[in-house]
Amino acid sequence: MTAHVEARGLVKTFPVRGSRSPVRAVNGVDIVIPRGRTLGLVGESGSGKSTVGRCLLRLLEPTEGTVRHGDHDVLAMRADQLRRHRARSAMVFQDPYESLNPRMRIRSIVEEPLMLHTDLDGRGRRQRAAELMRMVRLEEVHLERFPHELSGGQLQRIGIARALATDPDFLVLDEPTSSLDLSVRAGVLRLLKRLQRELDITFLFISHDLTTVAAMSDDVAVMYLGTVVEQGPASEVLENPQHPYSQALLSAALPVTTGARPVRHVLEGETPSPVDLPPGCPFAPRCPLRRDDCVTGMPAPHAVTEQHLAHCVRVPEGTHILPARAPGDHVPAISGATTR
Amino acid sequence: MTVPTTPDASAGLPIGGPPAHVDHDQPGAARAAARGFWRFVRSSPAAFTGTTIVLAFVVLAALADVLIATDPLQVFGRDLLVAPNSEHWFGTDGNGMDVFARTVHAIRIDLLISVSAVGLSIVVGVALGLIAGYRGGWFEMILLRVMDVLQAFPALILALAVVAAAQESITAVIAVIAFLDTPVFIRMTRGQVLSLREAMYVEAARSTGNKPWRIMWRHIMPNTLPPLIIQTAVRLAWSVMIVSSLAFVGVGIQVPTPEWGAMIRHGSAYVTSGQWWPSVFPGLALMLLVLGFNLLADAIQDHLDPRKD
Amino acid sequence: MPSLLSVKGLRVHIETPDGTAHALNGVDLEVAEHEIVGLIGETGAGKSLTAWSVLGLLGPRASVVAGTAEFEGSDLVTMPERRRRRLRGRDLAVIVQNPRGALDPLRSIGRQIAQTNRRHRGVSRSTARRNAVQALRDVGIPDAARRSKSYAHQLSGGMAQRVLIALAMINEPRLIIADEPTTGLDLTVQAQILDLVRARVDETGSAVLLITHDLGVVAHYCDRVAVMFAGRIVEEGTVAQVFGDPRHPYTRALVAASSESLDEQLTEEEDRSDPPNLVDLPDGCHYRPRCPFAEESCAAPVPNVPLGEGHLALCHFPSALTAIERGTHDDQAGPRAEPVGEVSR
Numbered sequence: 002m003t004a005h006v007e008a009r010g011l012v013k014t015f016p017v018r019g020s021r022s023p024v025r026a027v028n029g030v031d032i033v034i035p036r037g038r039t040l041g042l043v044g045e046s047g048s049g050k051s052t053v054g055r056c057l058l059r060l061l062e063p064t065e066g067t068v069r070h071g072d073h074d075v076l077a078m079r080a081d082q083l084r085r086h087r088a089r090s091a092m093v094f095q096d097p098y099e100s101l102n103p104r105m106r107i108r109s110i111v112e113e114p115l116m117l118h119t120d121l122d123g124r125g126r127r128q129r130a131a132e133l134m135r136m137v138r139l140e141e142v143h144l145e146r147f148p149h150e151l152s153g154g155q156l157q158r159i160g161i162a163r164a165l166a167t168d169p170d171f172l173v174l175d176e177p178t179s180s181l182d183l184s185v186r187a188g189v190l191r192l193l194k195r196l197q198r199e200l201d202i203t204f205l206f207i208s209h210d211l212t213t214v215a216a217m218s219d220d221v222a223v224m225y226l227g228t229v230v231e232q233g234p235a236s237e238v239l240e241n242p243q244h245p246y247s248q249a250l251l252s253a254a255l256p257v258t259t260g261a262r263p264v265r266h267v268l269e270g271e272t273p274s275p276v277d278l279p280p281g282c283p284f285a286p287r288c289p290l291r292r293d294d295c296v297t298g299m300p301a302p303h304a305v306t307e308q309h310l311a312h313c314v315r316v317p318e319g320t321h322i323l324p325a326r327a328p329g330d331h332v333p334a335i336s337g338a339t340t341r
Numbered sequence: 342m343t344v345p346t347t348p349d350a351s352a353g354l355p356i357g358g359p360p361a362h363v364d365h366d367q368p369g370a371a372r373a374a375a376r377g378f379w380r381f382v383r384s385s386p387a388a389f390t391g392t393t394i395v396l397a398f399v400v401l402a403a404l405a406d407v408l409i410a411t412d413p414l415q416v417f418g419r420d421l422l423v424a425p426n427s428e429h430w431f432g433t434d435g436n437g438m439d440v441f442a443r444t445v446h447a448i449r450i451d452l453l454i455s456v457s458a459v460g461l462s463i464v465v466g467v468a469l470g471l472i473a474g475y476r477g478g479w480f481e482m483i484l485l486r487v488m489d490v491l492q493a494f495p496a497l498i499l500a501l502a503v504v505a506a507a508q509e510s511i512t513a514v515i516a517v518i519a520f521l522d523t524p525v526f527i528r529m530t531r532g533q534v535l536s537l538r539e540a541m542y543v544e545a546a547r548s549t550g551n552k553p554w555r556i557m558w559r560h561i562m563p564n565t566l567p568p569l570i571i572q573t574a575v576r577l578a579w580s581v582m583i584v585s586s587l588a589f590v591g592v593g594i595q596v597p598t599p600e601w602g603a604m605i606r607h608g609s610a611y612v613t614s615g616q617w618w619p620s621v622f623p624g625l626a627l628m629l630l631v632l633g634f635n636l637l638a639d640a641i642q643d644h645l646d647p648r649k650d
Numbered sequence: 651m652p653s654l655l656s657v658k659g660l661r662v663h664i665e666t667p668d669g670t671a672h673a674l675n676g677v678d679l680e681v682a683e684h685e686i687v688g689l690i691g692e693t694g695a696g697k698s699l700t701a702w703s704v705l706g707l708l709g710p711r712a713s714v715v716a717g718t719a720e721f722e723g724s725d726l727v728t729m730p731e732r733r734r735r736r737l738r739g740r741d742l743a744v745i746v747q748n749p750r751g752a753l754d755p756l757r758s759i760g761r762q763i764a765q766t767n768r769r770h771r772g773v774s775r776s777t778a779r780r781n782a783v784q785a786l787r788d789v790g791i792p793d794a795a796r797r798s799k800s801y802a803h804q805l806s807g808g809m810a811q812r813v814l815i816a817l818a819m820i821n822e823p824r825l826i827i828a829d830e831p832t833t834g835l836d837l838t839v840q841a842q843i844l845d846l847v848r849a850r851v852d853e854t855g856s857a858v859l860l861i862t863h864d865l866g867v868v869a870h871y872c873d874r875v876a877v878m879f880a881g882r883i884v885e886e887g888t889v890a891q892v893f894g895d896p897r898h899p900y901t902r903a904l905v906a907a908s909s910e911s912l913d914e915q916l917t918e919e920e921d922r923s924d925p926p927n928l929v930d931l932p933d934g935c936h937y938r939p940r941c942p943f944a945e946e947s948c949a950a951p952v953p954n955v956p957l958g959e960g961h962l963a964l965c966h967f968p969s970a971l972t973a974i975e976r977g978t979h980d981d982q983a984g985p986r987a988e989p990v991g992e993v994s995r
Binding site for chain 3: 186
């Protein structure tokens with residue numbers, strides 16, 4: 002499949018006060034998302050996943066690399082071209098309370114992109130706003146409210162309505178449900194899924210929550226310290242992780258179970274800061290399978306299957322840091338269907 | 342947890358009522374503003390007292406001509422330094438003028454100067470602060486250095502020098518106070534902008550393709566208002582003090598223009614001989630107004646941040 | 651097992667510009683030795699407020715209007731603040747979210763821990779210092795002796811959270827109240843910290859009231875769980891009871907929301923999450939406006955229905971729920987369990 006959104010060799014550094022070496026928040030990342038599909042970007046804080054999302058939208062200026070969206074070279078655009086291009090992409094932010102201007106009515110928030118990018122008159126904008134509210138399953142009365150009068154779940158729907166106002170074909174979803182109460186989370190995720198299907202939108206879905214990533218994504222990329230350590234089809238990466246870091250991350254997830262607690266591998270220490278990165282594999286200092294050649298150079302990707310790549314030198318010989326699970330030996334997760 | 346810290350409570354209700362941005366074409370906005378104002382007045386004793394004092398002074402100033410038959414400049418020829426009585430409630434001063442009429446009329450000039458000076462410094466200060474905070478770069482650097490130099494100057498001495506050198510005193514006093522106040526508003530606005538610039542809704546505004554000026558005007562500026570309102574009350578109190586201080590040391594407004602500082606200066610000569618009224622009444626008025634502004638500033642601050650107590 | 655903390659009928663009102671908010675409306679909660687009890691619910695449900703009421707740390711606009719919170723037999727609500735303060739930091743400890751904000755920026759972490767130890771246990775300066783280093787070592791801080799000289803701003807989030815746990819544990823408290831202790835931390839760090847808490851509870855027999863919104867955390871680390879909605883506990887029981895067989899519709903929604911499949915058949919997306927208006931709560935069941943199964947009779951006072959082995963649900967139709975799902979529900983079919991106690995407004 003051809004790429005709809007594509008980034009090659011993405012690097013983003015930030016200067017550090019009082020230090021000569023900058024923080025390398027993103028350190029050579031390739032992203033390919035076909036039209037209408039979802040790439041889940043997983044990682045812990047400091048892994049650079051949000052920075053990648055912002056670079057794709059050019060909300061941050063990448064230090065190196067290329068970004069293409071459709072036929073456009075996003076990084077080559079002048080400021081005015083970029084502003085016009087913003088009608089075709091949008092971002093849904095982590096915290097709906099903070100990403101909506103507290104002093105604007107919902108109507109102004111939703112209609113602002115229409116005012117900036119369309120010739121719709123007041124009436125046309127009102128119609129479109131009402132339509133958007135139906136799309137996100139809210140009511141027109143909500144348009145007259147202020148953000149503090151709505152619940153977190155409702156606000157995030159407003160954030161989605163704003164993002165969809167100009168009918169974009171690419172959305173960056175930056176942890177769109179992580180600050181929502183559990184009871185409304187699934188509703189927002191389902192809403193996103195449906196909108197993607199109906200409107201054929203390409204998603205970059207950023208999250209540290211593996212459960213939601215599994216539910217949302219076609220493909221998954223696992224990031225650690227600014228690099229992608231493993232990527233591939235969601236089912237393969239999440240069910241058969243090959244990189245030791247992916248395995249540790251997945252084993253730290255806590256599904257809602259009532260059965261036996263799954264075997265976990267708890268990593269030592271924390272993600273170091275991405276200043277003065279060690280040469281070689283960024284995970285090597287914490288890796289239980291480290292060997293001497295891990296620190297000599299960045300490990301090349303090993304193909305586990307055709308689409309599934311793990312950047313670890315030990316893939317060929319097997320990387321399981323936990324006892325391998327027998328097939329089908331899943332810890333039963335509770336779902337709505339479970340009854341006694 | 343629940344109520345006091347939810348975003349709605351902390352988002353800040355400027356005294357104008359729920360969010361100050363209110364689109365004025367919205368029906369009911371005025372009523373909402375009135376409700377918000379009334380809620381503020383009742384929110385604490387400080388709010389009530391401060392509002393009452395300031396409003397009382399404003400009403401007195403506005404209606405001075407109607408309420409008081411006596412001309413503040415009329416000389417009651419033989420009645421020099423008459424003690425307070427039923428005819429001259431605050432007595433008369435050394436020129437034989439009615440102290441009550443003068444004290445009340447002085448509100449006008451003191452408020453006129455303070456309000457225009459502070460208003461002017463808000464307009465200039467907020468504009469420069471917005472640009473400095475949002476654009477940064479050389480403009481911000483030069484502006485900050487210039488302010489460092491200016492603020493290194495002792496304020497009162499600078500004011501003294503300028504006003505003493507100027508011909509027309511009221512304009513000069515306004516100009517010099519505005520000049521001294523402006524850096525305060527620049528710094529405050531810039532600080533606000535620096536933190537708001539990183540706010541997620543500002544990034545969201547950028548991601549929808551807003552132009553920089555629109556982001557500044559529509560998304561950043563309205564959210565700088567709450568501290569601005571507090572600072573305005575503080576600076577009004579300060580400005581009234583400066584106007585009077587200048588007159589008290591003998592520059593700026595001169596007798597016979599009714600002005601508290603000038604009245605205190607003129608009346609202080611008689612305190613030792615027992616005629617206290619020409620200086621004490623204007624002094625009390627000055628104190629009361631400054632107190633009113635300060636109470637108001639404190640109350641607004643508390644009102645805007647309900648977590649703080 | 652003996653109950654360490656026993657909250658009964660706790661009601662808290664908060665004065666707001668819009669009127670009196672009924673923030674807690676009769677909370678009953680027991681925490682026994684050796685136990686981690688999870689307290690879950692959405693923002694505004696009253697989870698943290700319950701904790702602050704118990705600790706006597708309510709703000710000036712909030713007040714306890716009824717109820718007791720007995721800790722080892724004495725009522726924390728009516729106890730003079732001086733005695734409560736002696737308890738806090740010694741037998742009663744708190745771990746909060748945002749650990750860096752909870753640490754004194756001007757004193758080294760070792761000194762803070764040692765001083766807490768000295769103040770409440772009256773040990774000598776050098777013993778306290780040794781205890782502090784040991785406490786830091788116990789929470790897995792490498793090179794604890796050197797680290798004890800660090801200041802809050804020099805610590806990472808995970809490190810600061812560990813320090814806070816060491817601070818909470820230094821005086822061997824009987825009960826720890828942990829308010830979202832791992833929110834905002836990475837998964838791998840969260841696992842390290844919760845493992846540590848669990849191990850300490852198992853070793854020392856102390857107990858933890860764990861406030862969280864993460865059902866996974868509850869499933870893995872808690873023994874029992876209480877679900878809050880609009881200032882009441884709407885369901886409680888063991889983790890297996892509540893998550894395996896949720897009976898309150900709100901609990902069901904929560905558990906379903908954490909399911910891994912986003913079943914598209916489920917009535918999509920409709921967001922009935924309007925936060926409950928605490929100033930003007932509905933009569934009877936507070937969940938009524940959002941409940942897909944609500945009937946007119948739900949406006950009557952809600953019974954707290956025992957479902958066996960300590961499993962309780964505050965619902966008119968707790969047994970009918972499974973029947974509704976099977977599609978066989980009719981009004982006569984659902985046997986109404988005997989109420990144990992009417993919860994009135």
